[in-house]
Structure formats: structure tokens, C-alpha cells
Amino acid sequence: MQKRNYGIDLFRIVSMFMIVFNHVLLMGGILSKTTELGVGTLKYDLVWFLDILCYGAVNCYALISGYVGVDSRFKLQNIVRLWAQVLSYSIGLNLAVWLLIPESSITKLDVIKMFFPISFQRYWYFSAYFILFFMMPLLNKMLHMLSKKELRKLLITLFVLFSICETLAFREKSFTSLSSGYSWLWLAILYTFGGYIKLYGWSIWKKNLSIYFSMAILTYICLIILGGEQGHGRLLMNYPSPTIFIMAIALLNIFSKLDIKENIGRVITRLSTVTFGVYLIHLQPLVAQYCLTDRFSFATNYAPLKMLIYLLSIALCIYCISAVIEVVRAVLFESLKINSLINKISQKVQKYILSKI
Template sequence: MSINISVTKRDYGIDLLRVVSMLMVPMVHILGQGGVIGATVPLSLQYESAWLLESILLVAVNCFVLITGYVYYGKETRYYRLLTLWAEVLFYSIIIIIALKFIFPNEIGLEQYWKAIIPTFFTKAQFSRYWFFTAYVGMFLLSPFINLGLKHFTKKQDLSVFLSLFIIFSLLPAILNQDMAFTLNQGYSVLWFLVLYYTGGLIHKYEIFKMFKNYKWLLIYVACFLISWILRYVLDVSGLIEPGFNLYSFNCYLSPLYFIGGIALFCFFKKMNITKSAVISVIEFFTPVCFGVYLIHNNMSLAHFFFDKKFEFIAHMDPISLFISVILIGAGIFVVCGLVDWIRELLFRKLKVKKRFAQFEENIYLKFDKYLNSNS
């Protein structure tokens, strides 16, 4: 396998995966937070239909972080990117809480305002806000160390590290059905994001996507979610687990099946050769607003009033209608939130937010260098 240091052109396959992954996220939330799976009768056709869709979609978050590791491999860590994302988080946290204050004046108090100002610091379940961004911040701050290892490790060292990470943080937790001693929190953690970031870097460094033809990567992904779905069904029927979200090993991001499935889906999209201008235009429109889709629909204050348990009615549809309804509603949420975030994107461009943060970072470096030189 050859080593590749940089991407020379825009990778629309990866951009499309970014869009597809975020398209999946509202659907996952409809099934879980929205109450669809919880409202279905265990082992009914509706229950199995919902779990099949959940099994298909659960690679979304892993794919997102794999993309980050792949894209930033061989690149200098620029912290203005993190500041720009944080500005988006604060923008929506504050805007949404002010809007909700007008709609539900008696429900929004000082505590909600305080949490809106510092949304990423509340990590307990009852205060959870934007856990993905909280884990992403930790991963981003530690990414220079991962990049340094990726730059200097030999193939043998990379292979040893990857196998160790896979066994300790994915395979053993699945076999033992627990976090072990690392507090991985089923993948909702900085530690798991670092594993995914490193894996994404390896895919870039050794061009792993070239190992198989594209249809084989797709088959691996399909096999992973089908095996996960079947295993859960067998354990449900056998009575070894209680129906619902109780099987840690197969219903979380750490699962070896979702880890491998995420890698396979990433490689499938990476090998796509997208040339049609119409498709490229759609990708270019939605790629910048993907993070905004997450921030809007998953805002905890907004979700409390308009999302949590609000989709239980879907559980009473026939299995096919249930399957299709979740996809269509999830896609609708994605499009609406994407259009809203496009307004925010235009505003940020007008205010030159990214450019100002980049200049701020540059000024900090210049002043720091000047200080060091004056004291040397």
C-alpha cells in the first residue's frame, strides 16, 4: 500500500458522505428520542422494521469522525476552525432560547439562559447539550498528537496501534458487554472519537479504500448492519436481553460491526467519482450546513418542546409505512434545518467570521513568537 500525504482536489464523494451521514442523524433521533422504537410492541413487525432502519443508520456518527481524521491527515491544526464551530453552537443556542422564551414564557428561566451560553459544559443526561460537539472539541485539541504519530509511525507500528485500539475499545467491550475501565460511554466520548480520528488518518495514509472494489465495500457495510440486526433479534427472541436499547454490544457506536461498517461505507463513498454538475451543486449547497442541521434539530430546549416522544404515532403504522415515514420525516427535517442554516452561513460570510477567527489565531501566534524571541 502506498502512502499518500495530501488531497489535491475537492473530494465530492467524501462531501456526499458528510451530507448522507447528517441526513441519517435526524432519522436516528426520530427512532430513539422521537419515541418510535419505544412505542412499538417488542418483537412485532413494526419493532423489527424500526430496528432494521436503526441498524442501517447507526454508522452516521462514526462516518462523520472518520471524515475528520481523513481530511485533516497531514495538515496543520488550525484552531480558528474550532472557534468557528463554537460560534455556530453559541449562535443557535442563544437564538433558539430567546425564540422559545417568546413562545413558552413560563417554561424558560434563568437556568436555561445560562445553559444556552455555555452549552457544551453540561454532560449529564439531564443537562446533555450537543454531546457530539463536546467530544469533537476534545478530539480536535488532541489531534496534533495523533497527527504526529501518523506522520512518524511505520506500517508495523500503525498496524499494532490500530489492532490494539480495535481490540481494547471495540471488540472486548462488545464481548464483555461493558465499557471496561475506560468510560467509553458507548461511543459518546472523546476517547472513541480519537480512535475514529486515528482510523480515518490511516485510511488516508495507506489509501485503504483501494483494497477492494466499490461494490465489495458496500457489501461489507450491508453485511455489518444485517448481522447486527439479526444478532439483536436472536438475543431478543431467546430472552437473553430485554427488548429495547439494552444490548450495549450491538446498539452503540463502539460495536465492531458499526465500526467496520462505518469504515466500509466511508471507503465506498471515497471511491465515488462524482462528475455531474447538478449533483455537485446539491453537495456544495448542503455540505456547509450539515453541522447546522445537527445544532438546530438536536438543541435540547427545542427538542424538549417539539421532538422528544413526538413521533410515537409512527409506531402504530404498518412496518413498511413506518420505515418510509421515518426516512421522509428525517429528510424533511434535514432540508428545513439546512435551509435555515444557509441563512446563518450567509450571515457568517458577510461578517467574515471565519476570516476574523483565522486572523485572530495568526495574531496570537505572532505575538507569542515575538515574546519568545525577545526573551531568547
């Protein structure tokens, strides 16, 4: 039996915290407020550099999917259980906000969206992942059938076309249908890279931490030189950007090589199970609207160090509160035997479909 890579579980946790922190900066109004202060001010430099450090966290999550999924068997129940989790928060948190916040309103369209979170992309990542999930068997077969040399040629081609050219050459963003990385196709590309790294490792560079910070500094220099947020400074600040992409790979290399003791690793594994729930809770549209949007812009009035500590504390609180809610949901699902029911039905459906193919 293959030993579990606890470093990857820790990577899930760190990546999700980076996502939460990024949303505190972006949705919380910090980035827009510091932009008003002007390029080159200390708070501007600090906040935007932190945002760059965390920007590729979504890429990290997709790389993890490929890293752990390349040797996995297709099980329909896995995506159905995730869908049930998404649906529970789409409905439950909507109802909670409507009941607890008097000024919140509800329309017929809101109700429809609440019951069809994938169709209406209530969570873009899960909508994209839903499509990716059914492509995974084909991607896995490709990763195992092609030789290492063939795969390296494929990865180079993908990187040049969908990262370098997408960022620097293809000015019409619909050209590659990547939607700046908000698409199942970009997740599939990341999945392929993650699967390759799991199978063959990564030998293009050795000093991952140096690469990570070097790419972050390069991205920040580009931000400043090209006029910041109000100019063309965000040229390298998108998911397919070569620098952001390389940063994510560097982090995967760092965490996948960590040697963590089993007793500590088991705790990390348990903690990592709530990460997707953290994503669903803090980005639930109404929760984000009433609890995140422009709620923390006042923190820019603090001294830089105090501001940093405050923002990290807020992100940690959001993460922990969301994690507790997710634990309660998981216990409730187990008590009601919802997961068992999903597994039984999904297994029968998958068996029936396979028998007809």
C-alpha cells in the same frame, strides 16, 4: 493541488441524514412504541433494522474528520468559528423557543448553560470534538511518522481493546473511559482510522456493501436472540461495537471511492457545508424537547410501508428546514463580518502562543 474528494462531501450529507433519521426513530418515540408491539412483529423488525443501519453515522462523521484532517494544518480559527456557530444556536434557539412556546420555562441554570454549551455538554459531540481538535496535530504527526506496518499494529490493538473488548469483555464501562463512545477518546480512535485510510487505503476486505449489510444483519440477529431492547439485545448497538464500527469503515470506503463529476461535485460540496448546522439545530435541547420528543409515535399505527415513507419524509423535512436556517445564519455571519473578525483574532492569538512555546 490535490483534487477534492466529492464522495467525502456526499458522505457528510448522507451521514447527517442518517443521524437525523436515527433521532426521529429514537427521540420521536418510534423505537419505544414498536418495542411495545413485541419482538418479531413486522414493524419491530423494520424499525430496529433501520435504526441499526443508521446507528454508526456518528462514527462516520469522526472517520471523515480523520480522513480530511490528516493532511491539514492546525488553524485555531477553525474551532473558534465552530464554537461561535454552536454558541449562536445555543442562545438563539433558546430565545426562539422561549418566545414562541408559552409553556416553555427558563431557569437561572438554563441561562448559564446557554452561554457555556461546551462546559455543560449541550452537544456531546462538539464537546468531545473540541478536545479532539487540539489533539489533531499530535495524531497527524503520529500518522505520518509511523510506518504503515507500525500503524496497522496500532489499529489492530485499538480495535481489539476499544471495540471488541469494550463491547464483549470489559463489563465495567468506566474501564476504558469510552463512555459507550460518547467521548473524545473514541473520536480520536476513529480519527486515527480515518487518517490511516486516507494515507494507505483499506485492503482488509473488498466488498464494502456486503460487509455493511452483513454486519447490520449480525447486529440485528444479536438483538433478537438476546431478547431485544428489554433484554440484552443492544449488546452490539453502541458506537464502539465491532459491527457498528466495521459498518462505518465500509461506508467510508464506498463513498471515498466514488467518481463524481466536478459540476455535480461542486453542488454537493456547497450542500455539505450545512451539515454541522443541521446537527446543531435539530439537537438543540429545547428544540429536541418540544419538536422531536415523542412527536411521531403515532406513525406506528400506519401500515409498514406508509410508516416508512412518513418517517423518511419527516427526517427529510427536519434536515431541509435546519439546512435553510443554517444558510441564513451563515449569510448573517458573513454580512456582519463575524467570520473575518474571528479569523483575524484567532490568527494573532495562535501566532502569539506559538512564539512563546
